[in-house]
Amino acid sequence: MPKALDRRFFARSVHAVAPDLIGATLLARGVGGIIVEVEAYHQTDPAAHSYRGRTPRNAVMFGAPGHAYVYRSYGIHWCLNFVCEPEGSASAVLIRALAPVGGIAAMRRRRGVEEERLLCSGPGRLCQALGITGDLSGLALKPPWFELRAPPSAPEIVIGPRIGISVAVELPWRYGLKGSRFVSRPFGRS
DNA sequence: CAGTGGATGCTCT
DNA sequence: GAGCATCCACTGT
Numbered sequence: 527m528p529k530a531l532d533r534r535f536f537a538r539s540v541h542a543v544a545p546d547l548i549g550a551t552l553l554a555r556g557v558g559g560i561i562v563e564v565e566a567y568h569q570t571d572p573a574a575h576s577y578r579g580r581t582p583r584n585a586v587m588f589g590a591p592g593h594a595y596v597y598r599s600y601g602i603h604w605c606l607n608f609v610c611e612p613e614g615s616a617s618a619v620l621i622r623a624l625a626p627v628g629g630i631a632a633m634r635r636r637r638g639v640e641e642e643r644l645l646c647s648g649p650g651r652l653c654q655a656l657g658i659t660g661d662l663s664g665l666a667l668k669p670p671w672f673e674l675r676a677p678p679s680a681p682e683i684v685i686g687p688r689i690g691i692s693v694a695v696e697l698p699w700r701y702g703l704k705g706s707r708f709v710s711r712p713f714g715r716s
Numbered sequence: 717c718a719g720t721g722g723a724t725g726c727t728c729t
Numbered sequence: 730g731a732g733c734a735t736c737c738a739c740t741g742t
Contacts, residue, residue, distance in 0.1 A: 565734070573734070583727060600735050601725030607734090620734060650735045690734055710735095720740075729731085 531674035536591035540566040540617045549677030554656040557629030562703040563622040572693040576616035587616045596663035603650030625708040648710040684713040
């Protein structure tokens with residue numbers, strides 16, 4: 527696999543990129559942490575926003591890999607995805623949880639909670655903690671908006687079904703860092 | 717703990 | 730008008 531988290535890293539199958547993101551560090555303007563939970567969404571997958579074709583909302587998914595796709599969830603929250611695969615394949619990885627590392631004071635201020643455990647454990651929470659909104663959708667996953675660092679070593683990965691969807695619920699396309707207390711919900715026994 | 721329901725706004729049919 | 734890739738508060742054990 528490509529070592530640097532550059533455009534070539536993202537121009538692969540979501541099923542290759544998703545597990546490779548576990549253990550990587552994500553920072554948004556200096557605030558962020560270690561990615562401990564993600565989910566893969568493929569264009570042929572009924573749960574993917576791009577499944578029914580291109581619309582104004584999902585247009586970024588149809589663009590170049592290595593860019594952020596940010597959408598509003600339930601009218602309240604924002605969710606961050608990384609666009610993957612060759613351009614036009616409209617597939618992405620949803621970033622679901624981080625272990626906080628940098629800018630924890632800013633996270634606490636934005637989230638309005640003290641407990642470190644609750645700062646970035648969930649797709650809506652981590653966007654609030656990192657100050658990510660729809661304004662960042664379509665931007666490249668590189669400075670000055672984002673910084674990504676590869677994991678220092680290959681972490682142990684756990685796999686399970688995705689969360690919060692009503693179709694394709696059986697597909698095991700959720701990936702987590704084994705033993706992390708920062709995942710949004712527990713994985714099954716491993 | 718588990719389960720339920722409300723908030724809230726936008727997208728697509 | 731329906732349905733969300735969510736979170737939080739509140740209920741009842």
